[in-house]
Amino acid sequence: MFETDGVRIGALRRDLEAARFSVERLTQLWGEPAQAALAREQRVPAVRALSLRRDPAAGDEVPDPAGTLALLFILGLPCPAAELAAALPETGIDGALALGLVERDGENVTALVDLRPYSFVDPYGVGSWWIVSDLGELALGRALGEQHVLGVGGASLTLSGLMIGRRVGSVLDLGTGCGIQAMHASRHAQRVVATDISSRALGMARFNALLNGIDTIEFRLGSLFEPVAGERFDHIVSNPPFVITPRTKGVPEYEYRDGGMVGDALVARVIRESAQHLTPGGVAQLLGNWEYSAEGEGLERVEAWLAGTGLDAWVVEREVHDAQRYAETWIRDGGTRARTPEFDRLYDAWLDDFERRRVRAVGFGYVMLRRPTSGEPSLSRLEHLDGAIGSNESGLGEHLERFLDVHDWQHALDDAELEASTLLVAPDVTEERHYWPGAEDPTVLSLHQGGGFGRTVRIDTGLAALVGACDGELAVGAIIAAIAQLLDVSHSELREELLPRVRELLVTGFLQPAEL
Structure with a gap:
């Protein structure tokens, strides 16, 4: 499907480096307004900006190499073969043809x-x-083909931002697509297995790994967990083809988003089968949809899927669309x-x-699962959080990792041990x-979280006093005793009221153990 000649791909890598084909360079060339227009699927401002930019080091008549590559491969415009040869001198036109990057039509080439370049922070x-x-x-x-292999889209960015980066031995990327999650996983795993039902997608994913010098990913063809039958992994990540598509003749079935099952059955299957492929302590993270219908309400359906899996679970619903x-x-x-006949037909x-299956809405969100190291699951949290992300979505992986650590810490403590602890x-x-x-006196007291999920919680005078005294010096029990005396209330009743709320503030990230 795609040429994987290491010599040619190595030449391409060096050419892209020499051309400074980077996110930063392209933003310099076409500017922030054109960048924003591209995000709205409008290319004219970028085309106009690039047409005015030439490489000053080579003379006014020579196009900037990064601009040539952007016009061809990002904006989809034909390019004179001579300009591409100048932008990719080591690869050359023959190399670009052999790698399957372009086709030639006389003196021009077409992508x-x-x-395109992609940058990130992890x-x-x-x-x-x-x-x-x-x-x-x-x-x-025009409309996409059904075998379309998607690049780095919004869902890809969401999942890579959610990905816990703790070092592990093995990661499974289920439904790898262009390979972006597997590549991210290679940053914290000794080995990665990437699967996909599409041979075209696997070809592109393998090409991308080679292009970027990543040699720790193994690619396997097959549906869902079939290519890894009997295997377990420390970490599973998946942006599965979860989009709910009518099983009706004439409706396109895009491989990158449609798993070929009815309704939300694919997400249910991934959740249920993850348990068989996680090592003790292993974590699975995926995106998904779930239906609101006569068969069950959104998160209630997800809870039913989890029943009997033996997995810890934290499910965050971010949106619900009618x-x-x-x-x-x-x-x-x-x-x-x-507003076209084809759109109306598909609509x-x-x-x-949806009417036939009595579905009135669909929820979207994040699923994090964990196989306990021993014993029964200790975590079952399913919630709707539709506010703005605290700092930004790209930093949620660290928040999720800390959530698991703090959950385990407080779960291991009885109330007396929690009272003896010090918090910050x-x-x-x-x-x-x-x-x-x-x-x-204030009528409303609340705590706001600047990072994580940007939560806001209402508090009362007693909890506000407790939080305000959590400086890592006084134990929780001593703080509660002092507040009870100050407010002239029953110490035992205040203790019974505050300790569960302290646990909740711990796991949601408002408080943290001084010892962690």
Whole structure:
């Protein structure tokens, strides 16, 4: 499917480095407004900006190499073969043809793939890669093909930001697509296994790994867990093809988003079968959809899927779309323009399917599962959080990792041991107080989290006093005793009220153990 000649790919890598084909360089060339326009699927500002940029070191008549590559591979415009040869001198036109990057038509070349720079920050520092995928709607000027291999999209960025980066021996990337999650996983794993049902996707993923010098990923063809039958992993990550698509003739079945099952059955299967492929203490992280229907309410359905798996679970629902909005989103995602007969035909098919199965809405969110090292599961948390992410979504992996550590720490303590512990207020937490005009006492007290999920919790005077005294010096029990005396309330009743709330503030990240 794709040429994996290490010599040619090595030449391409050196050419891309020499051309400074990077996110930073492209932003310099076409500017922030054009970058924002591209995010809205509008390329004219970027084309205009690049047409004015030449390489000053080589003379006014020589295009900037990064600009040439962007026009060809990102914006999807034909390019004179001579300009591409100048931008990729070591690869050359013959090498680009052999690698399957372009096709030639006389004196011009046209891109066959999307090739673009990608940059990121993770617990191991700043990184950058080049990612090959199929040409998008902007370059094609038409709807996507059903075998389309998606590049780094919004869901990809969400999952990579959620990924826990703790060093492990093995990671499974289930449904790897262009390979972006497997590449991220290679930063913290000794070995990675990447699977996909699409041989085209695996070819691109293998190409991307080679292009970026990553040699710790093994690629296997097959559906879901079939290629890893009988194997267990320390970490599973998956952006599965979870989009709910009508099983109706004439509705496109895009491999990158449609797993071929009815409704949300694919996500249910991934959740249930993860237990068989995790090592003790192993964690699975995935994105998914779940239906609101006569068969069950959103998170209640997910809870039913988890029953009997023996897994710890934290499920965060981020959005709920009604059936109409959900259909519109995914029809448009495939490149079908709104207000066209084809769009209306597909819209009818989606709504017919939802009505037949009595689905009125669809939820989207994050699923984190863990196989306990021993004993029964200790964590079952399913919640809806639709507010803005605290700092940014790309930093949630560290928040999730700390959540697991703190959950385990407090779960191992009985109430007496929790009272004997010392706590700290997390550095991103602020307190807000609201007063009626002229009032001495606040009417509303709340804590706000600047990082993590950006939670806000209402508190009362007793809990506010406890949190305010958590400086790592006084034990929780001593603080509660002092507050009871100050407020002239029953110590035992206050203790019974505050300790569960302290546990909740610990696991949600408002408080942290002084010893961790």
